[in-house]
Amino acid sequence: MSSHTKTFITLIVGVALGAGALSFFQPSMSPENNSEAMQSAEKEPLYWVAPMDANYRRDKPGKSAMGMDLVPVYAEDESSDDFGPGAVKVAPHVINNLGVRTAPVEVKRMHTEISTVGYVKYNEDSLVHINPRVDGWVEKLFVKAVGSTVEKGQPLYTLYSPQLVNAQEEFLIALKRNNTALIKAAKARLETLQISPNLINSLEKKRTVTKNITFYAPQSGVLQALNIREGAYVNPAKTLMSIAQLNQVWVEAEVFERDTALIKAGLTVSMTLDYLPGKEWMGEIDYVYPTLNAKSRTLRVRLRFDNKNLELKPNMFAQVVIHANGVENTLLVPKEAVIRTGKQNRVVLALGDGQFKSIEVMIGRVDQESIEILNGLNDDDVVVTSAQFLIDSESSKNSDFKRMTHEEMPTSVWIQGEVNSVMKDARMINITHRPVEAWNWPEMTMNFDLADSINVDTLQAGQSLHFEVRKTDEGGNEITVIHIMDQAESESEPDHSSH
Template sequence: MMSSAIKTLCTALIGIAIGGLSALLFMEGQPLSDKEATPEGEKKPLYWVAPMDANYRRDQPGKSPMGMDLVPVYDEPQGQDEFGPGVVKIASHMVNNLGVRTATVKRGSLQASISTVGYVQYDEHKLVHIHPRVDGWVDNLYVKAIGDEVEQGQALYDLYSPELVNAQKEMLVALKQSDKQLIDAARKRLRALKMSVDFIEQLIKTKQVRQTVTFYTPQSGVVENLKIREGYYVQPGTTMMSIGKLDQVWVEAEVFERQAAVIKPGLPVTMELDYLPGKSWLGKVDYVYPSLDAQNRTLRVRLKFDNPGLILKPNMFARVDIEADPILEVLTVPASAVIRTGAQNRVVLALGGGQFKSIEVEIGRINDTAIEVVSGLTEGEEVVTSAQFLIDSESSKTSDFKRMQFVERPKSVWMQGEVNSVMVQHREVNITHEPVEAWDWPTMTMNFNVAKAVEIETLKSGQRLHFEVTEQDAGGYEVTGIHIVAQAKIPTATVKGVINHIDQKGRILNISREAIDKWKRPAATMDFVVAGELEFKEFKVGDEISFTFEVRDDLIIVAMQAADDEQAHDSHAHH
């Protein structure tokens, strides 16, 4: 009786420890004051929960569906200010009682081993299909069943065919006429009809036509796909049988889409079969098929194994482990630390001081013992590897599943943008800059002060810049460094015109030019300055020319030639 009572009491205590975790999330080490120890000074519970089912809640005390007293849950501080919502705190003795264990997030190599299943198949590169070359009837069949073993050169079947008889007669006619050309042609025809060399030599020697011809196996192996019997009528399109070799076999397997990136030919493979427990075969990845199965979202992989003793048989079920190349320098956690659901992967982060929080992580490749963490954790952090489901059930009620990261805002950042205008006198520049992640800025157009150390004269409208911006203590932002990525684009046009006046000393030409369609400019007469590198003495008033000019402070001619010239002279080019 006493033993039964003790067992009942122990069961109740364990139920309270597991199911009533939320009731035990309190700050440890703070003794109750006299007021708090009295019933009048007790805090009012938020609700009551069942010890064995934290989802069973009531607004007042009572019994759980299992007949156990409901446990009160109080509003206790959970450290949300420091680590965000969803943080739970557990007393140290409860951490031990619940069997909470943690592991360190490590950076290192991950051996990606892919386990899957497959089926043994013939090596199709060594699978030979037997077809007749003529119409005829099978008189004798020397192999009787699928699976019969045959040796190279062994007789397979006898075939009667009028076409084979006629081909033999043509050889005899050629021999009788002693026509070497006809003999060669007859010999080639007999070989094309798959008659053996011995058969042809015997025909030439005996000069006797045979009504049936025996055909032989081209390789050793086993008979597969036998579709004829004695007396069958066959045609050239008939697949009579196949001969497969089993000294090497293929295994057709499938891997999931997320594992496809690490699969490549040559990887080592270990295979086991149910019918020979304890025995394994070593092989390699022979071929990776180029497309995925549209329905299963899996990738077919062909594996190759040596088959001494011909133990491996086609269509045997096999379990295979593909050893992919190790992934170097990745963050990993024990596989038991990750809570994987259909919509989210998360871990319980141990924050120290008995505090825990469920956070979302993005996982990568997986093996039997470890999982790659792509984002959500940093090296050296602690994650829970046992009893994390109990903590997660409480933390996930309010957690935002985000880790709090306090990153100090940098004083200066480099950004990219394009100069719109420069106000030299005010030492200001208007720039349209790209997004700035460090300051959480979107793309914006704004004015910046320009520091005295920056040569503002080098800034021009249209330039692409990589520039440093520093936040000023008194407010505002100042450009403190510049790298010119690309100079401002200079508007350029090529057009035809007639020279009206030439000023050789001032290097000015007055030209009546045609309309410029790309700028939507009508025809006009205006002065152009000839670039200093350009020679133009050979041109005279009234000449029709084709010229290229740039729009700077003046209109600068950088290339010109006579309008009727088909090719520009080197002396007219501007480099």
């Protein structure tokens, strides 16, 4: 016994309370089982196998390549082999002691939730920068600090500028001359320089130039930036201040690269914040940035949320859940059923009658409870959800990690071999054949029944054959077509030489 097997049995003994766990791979030796074993001994063996190599099979007793006696295999022992290498059988009381639980594979809509974090920001679509249209000096400043609330039409600052004085004088000259074209052009210039309509009307009525011009807030909001003080010299290149609105905010978040295929603009997003526990905001993805962060391997997304009560404030930390569009008819298993090793993903398949096998699966999306299975399972399968690591450790020692059921095995195969003897009266033939991968057969010598369509008289010892074998309803193996390799044609179907 290998050290791996000893370790596995030690684990089973600890969990299964003593001697009962020693029957992990076969039924416990109760009087009834002893009776069954005696009956099995009286049955004809299917074949003999090497104790240390399950692929070394012969149709009669003998020695293995290592000099060990071959072990007979009976029909009841063959049940695990029906599912391919790696299938193990667990006694019912051991299943109970281990707490083995199973769950059926489900086909349903998968609702994918992508959890991440983000930071609240101003909505830059509504951000307004204020620049002067002329050179000048700030005479008076009505807003003093960043974060101050401003209302639309509220005075912001007063500016003295020779260019503004000249523009007013030109308008007065045009009025004095009563030249309609000049009046229109001069008035348009004042509007371009952002002189308020009230001041233009006052200028037209009073015919008096105002040296210090007051400028007003174009929208309500909060002061996001303030770059001037009273007495400062300004010009059109300088941004004096910025006004942002908070009735709608952005939240910038990042998602991992593996989730980027699920992200698109318009998806629904829910958000919670630590400072208001229990409250949830609903929004949507506003924009998906076109590039990935090379260092963190994440994709930046911009979310939009309504903020009517102004509870969301810039730079707040938020927990975000993106609700990706679900896919109908998705094959799902419980999250805990999948064994993820890094190089391979697999589940332990419950085959029935206490039999289990580890098989490889290809996984897709993962949510909080389920994992999508892209390949490896059918919708009528049952998987193990607890204690599967113990079963997997034994099954994976010699498992091919491929699912194999009776329905998936072909009912007929083509084989090559050499005739050892022909039993004409019994319509049987003894052949040493090459390995049959489709049926998991190694190279061995065995008897085959002959179909009624086969002419027994054409067969003799020493012939090389290419023949088709099918499984009978009684569990036997019957040759239905034969092609004699050293003859020009087959007795039953001469055109099968292409197989």
